[in-house]
Amino acid sequence: MTHRFEPVIIGFLCNWCSYTGADLAGVSRLQYPPSLRPIRVMCTGMVHPDLVMAAFSGGADGVLVLGCHPGACHYIEGNIKASARADVISVILRDIGIDPGRFEIKWISSAEASVFARFITDFTKRIIKLGPQQVKPGKGLIQGRTDI
């Protein structure tokens, strides 16, 4: 008997834009797959790379960092900083053998409920295509810190 692969995607949602947008998607009853496990953060700039790496090393199939559009950050430029970190995270993921396609940073405003629902749908499809993330103990797994 084969099981349908239901990916687990960890999403860090910024309180001001994306979390609000996700709430609005609810109010508008826009449907998307139940793969996302949202974690509310004040700003995408608050998401330490360790958290992303811990999610992957724990076995998450995908990780999202969702925040305000550039220029709309509640904290001026937290999202820009997060974006710079995201570049580094992608590089590290490739180095340790995790498909960087499993990680994405994206800007979704508080009004873009439909964008949110569509994006989660698309990202989930992408992860399903990539299949479950295989953690290779002792090999690619990060044991120490990622000081970025």
Added chain:
Amino acid sequence: MLIFKVGTLAKELLVHRNTVTNWIRNGKLKALPAPAKRYSVTKNEFIRFCKKEHISADAMERVLNKGAEPARGRNKSGEDILIPGADEIIGAVMVVGGGISGIQAAMDLADSGYYVYIVEKTAGIGGTMAQLDKTFPTNDCASCIILPKLVECGRHPNIEILTLARVENVQGSAGRFSIRVKKEPRYIDTDKCIACGICAEKCPIKVRDPFNFNISKKKAVYIRYGQSVPLKYAIEPEACIYFTQGKCRACEKFCPTGAVNFSQTGETVTLNVGAVILAPGFKPFDPSKYDFFGYPMIRDVVTSLEYERILSVSGPTGGALLRPSDHTEPRRIAWLQCVGSRNHNNCGNSYCSSVCCMSAVKQSMTSHEHIKGRDLERTIFFIDLRSHGKESERYFERAKQENIRFVRALPHTLEPGSDGTGVRMRYMSEQGRMLVEAFDMAVLSIGFEAPEDVLVLARQFGIELDTHHFAKTSCFEPVESSREGVYVIGAFQSPKAIPRSIVQASAAAASASKLLMEKIGTLVKTRQYPEERDCLKEPVSVGVFVCSCGVNIAGTVDVDQVVEYAAQLPYVSYVENNLFSCSADAQESIVEKIHEFQLNRIVIAACTPRTHEHMFQETLKSARLNGFMVEMANIRNQNSWVHQKDSASATRKAKDQVRMAVAKVAHNYPLQQERIKVVQKALVVGGGIVGMKSALTLSGLGVDTLLMEKSGILGGNALKLETCFKGDAVAPLLESLISRVNQDKRIMVYKNTSLEFVSGSVGNFKGVLNSSGKKEEIHFGAAIMATGAKEAVPDEYLYGQDKRVMTQLEFDTAVLYRPEETAKVSSIVFIQCVGSREPKRPYCSRICCVHSVKAAISLKKIRPAINVTILYRDMRTYGEWEAYYKIARDLGVMFIRYEADEKPVVKKKTGCLEINAVDPIVRRPVRIGADFLVLASGVIAHDNKHLADLFKFAVNPDGFFNGAHPKLKPVDLSVAGLFLAGICNYPKPLDESIEQARAAAYKVVLLLSQDEIRSEAIKSFVTENCDGCALCIDVCPFNALSMEGKRTGAKNSPARSGSRIVTDPALCQGCGLCAATCPKEGILVHGFTMKQLMAQVRAAINECVPEKRDLMRKEGDTRGDVDDPSL
């Protein structure tokens, strides 16, 4: 307040005493009888009277000055003189009516330092809004948004709610009313009642339930509804068989607390208040007055409010859409608009009730959600579809896309269906054919009528009513009744939807507050929380409360499974399921359970923390816990609502979310909020009428205000307006406003000024003004955006190519108010919705229909021979303005409708313009010659991007500012400390703009009247891991971090003692850029520490991939002495 004897005043003013008596009798001097053969009059009224009657300034001054002397009662000659009553002003307010507007007014006043009595005639507050299922245009669940407000109102230390109460007698005058209130007996001791419901279970008598509009039964002992505030039972003596037949007393026998008390008697209390706000709401129209609607004989014909209860999960069908006759799901439903509105033949309600169109569209859209997976045919029969509110036109368009059928007809003669169920109705199609159609169910969109006891109320309070018995107000003072100190708000002022009622509530609070300002804070109590329990030393004990949210959550997520699962999680010592976790009874239960099970951390699995976290924090505080010991799992907005089709996965996700929340909350620790000093100065952006009104309200309530205008003159759009909708001239008001603003010492006016830079946050903003090149730095605590909007420039119908084609405002100045021009004209044509309600501008500008109709009436009054034609798509003369539509038709103004895909065509002819249109009724082309063509081009927003970027608030796709919540926070912007007013929000007439100006100003006063506000607790803090590497200093966007001490020790030594980072809490905004940059957890953010976030990440995955759990790195943390709660 001046109190005088007729003779004394006559002497002072050098007139005969009979003259004074006559002034009072014929109402020229609005004085009220006071004790001991005296009269009282306010100073303002006296000054107005003197000016009007040309009484010499000397005499007036003399009276006023004498009045200003300390109260002695007698002067040297032993005669009565004018006694000032000023020191008798009472710092309390009575709100009559506990609906949403009454609640809002009460909360605003209580927050600002007045004691408030709410007099509610039913057994619980909430009004009509609590009876609604959903609200437009967001389809938000009505009870979800009103419940937190009810709870807050019910527990406010400065609000006293008198239920089952009515006003009996009113004495005194503004500033000093003495009001007798009769409280009916409840027969239940509210102190003892625990609302367990056993009494209702045992009660043998069933009676009609007015909360469900009599479509279901309740017991003779009842609560108004499950989330009622106060949540206490009451006995209805007319129904109770103990009262009618002298036996039973079952409730008394079974009541576990002995709360039933049959010997209770009514109580009369006399309350002394300084001002009164009347918010008695409305009475739904009773359609049984018409025989042709077959109501209530045909069982499947229901009113819109009954239908609302049928849809509601707390209603008689539990949210299942079942028709009354045979309890089956209807497949075809018809809505009939304008039942009891816009009808002067049958009921005399010639006004439009203004909300029923949108309410029908809402009901038709949400009905679908109540029928799972099957088709529902929905038809709305209407005369004109009035979606004139913000976002309403888009909502209407969405409805059309959802295949809701809109038929322009008014069905009549409703008959029962052939088998006794359903309904058949006859109507005339637009093509003139008589059609008969059968439906499973019909909903009558009933209008609003003035409340039942309105005449008594008006007599008691001495206020004037209009012809339809709604309260009489003026355009410029929209919430002031005809009597000083008495304010009228909500549907009692005129039929209106929730947001405007809320705005009026705050506006009335502003007016009352101004009247009673000197007594602010004299009668209030401050909210005291019990001392916090030191729970850090206790073992972690988590309580989980899972909300069903009616069926909002329970309909998709298997709540029982989640409850069962949560109980097995580590550290969880108690789990409970609530129907509504936000209701008053649930709050009490949470407090009880915290004490009973010694819980020290709480998880609420319900809706979004953005709207409800604050409320639960308050609940925790009252249970001796720190407010930050609560976490919410958002299993509604981000789960049940978005995974409606996949119940199993949604349940699994809900479990994960609860597990993540439990994991995080185990690491929570008490936080304290920093206090921030408030800059007691406000900034008003925009110098139009709204900006000036805001500034004057602010200065009147003691707030220094900077008024900024981008042009060189004050006045804005009002400079181009001749009269307001009610017909009062605008120019005199504008002049007086400008002169008052210029003279006001508290208002600084900056003209030709723009805002260049803004920083800071609520209570403490900094900005840079640019006044024609001169830069100035300003400080302010809060700001109001009143930037206005402008008339759109049309690009069709030969506009710009022929000067006889004009916009409305151009026509007003060039023709309408110039007799020499109007003398020449013989035919004028108006075209409505020019550029509006089209894909590129998909909203209705709300004001153009009334504007055109008023212009048409003026033309007809100038010379009846002028042919006036209005080409329109839907006539949206909403609310009381419907009267103008009727007058215009009576005067012979031609109204011809056109379709959006068949627009009129304008041609230039010699001597005149030729307008060709198609009359939809006769299906024939019509050709009209016109001297002038007036285009109702609507309102468009200014380019507000710069301002929105500076302050970082949201604008809608049309460029109008969005309120923080479309229903309950209409004047708050999404950024704390910022408010909006006027047409920068959405097109609206002057009276509504002025209401918003007042309301926004009052919100600012509420904020700035405090010396300090509690800042966010979510701030960064430095841990002992910090070794002063300073990486975080560079990334901090607010310059909140600095280095303390000197660097010592070797470069790579782990402890470079003496050098550390310090956080400035006043500057820190809690963004966490530092925490994510720090390589060693040397700096973290309260509420979002690495340990907390890491716990969430782990909890999210380790259940799914348990074999990987051990591979995860374990962390030490520096904060919170919780033993390792890795789940």
